[in-house]
Amino acid sequence: MSNGKRKLRLVKSQATMSKKTEQFRCGDKILESGIYRVYHENHRLPHEVTLLRDQLFPKCSKCENAVHFELVRSAPDITLAPFKVALYALPENDEEENFTIAL
Secondary structure: OOOOOOOOOOOOOOOOOOOOOOEEEOOOEOOOOEEEEEEEOOOOOOEEEEEOOOOEOOEEOOOEOOEEEEEEEEOHHHHHOOOOOOOOEEOOOHHHHOOOOOO
């Protein structure tokens, strides 16, 4: 570009790109360590948890098995650390239900 002007071009954003995300259920074996987004049936907004490979996807202490998980970011090296904590149940979090938005 010898005239010093740059041309812009449109690129699809990740939100509009079609991507098929695999969903996992409680009790399924975790095949890949990483950060997972958790979707609850009714009582809580989605949130993220770090889960370790070869464990089982945990149930929710409030809605039991009415949750599913999607991998957000893989973290394969996390299992190399000497300290590991297994998550057997997602804790109930009522704090999200008890807030008011002032307009």
